[in-house]
Amino acid sequence: MTGSARPYTLEFYDDPRTGRAPVHEWITKELSRYQRRALGTAMSEILEKHGLAVCETEYGKQLGGGLFEFRLRHDSDEVIAKHTSRTPDDEPDQSPILLRVFCDAYGDKVVLLLAGYDKGDDASKKRENREIELARKRLAEFRSR
Numbered sequence: 001m002t003g004s005a006r007p008y009t010l011e012f013y014d015d016p017r018t019g020r021a022p023v024h025e026w027i028t029k030e031l032s033r034y035q036r037r038a039l040g041t042a043m044s045e046i047l048e049k050h051g052l053a054v055c056e057t058e059y060g061k062q063l064g065g066g067l068f069e070f071r072l073r074h075d076s077d078e079v080i081a082k083h084t085s086r087t088p089d090d091e092p093d094q095s096p097i098l099l100r101v102f103c104d105a106y107g108d109k110v111v112l113l114l115a116g117y118d119k120g121d122d123a124s125k126k127r128e129n130r131e132i133e134l135a136r137k138r139l140a141e142f143r144s145r
Contacts, residue, residue, distance in 0.1 A: 006053040041076035102135035
């Protein structure tokens, strides 16, 4: 796919003290293969194409102060069917997908991935607020660099 089809670049926030990328670690170490596939497909087919404009769709929500939420409720086959001309494979469905990634759009069309969690594991408002606060803290640190 050409660069014009995916005008946004995704960048993982890295912790300056540890050098670790928490969202990358969450995706690779905590999510199931099925969840990773769904999130990867959605980030490629939706977030990289629309950036902050996902907030005008079911996939996003503005949270203020530059922070926005990328919401995923669909598996990879549903994303492929809705957003591409490709034919989804018929990998059997697993448990429902309910993932959240907190982001900031900056610079020359870069989306910074700050924090993420599986809302299906814990849908409490307390957990959501904790994750949003973590993303805000990381964003403030990133902007101070």
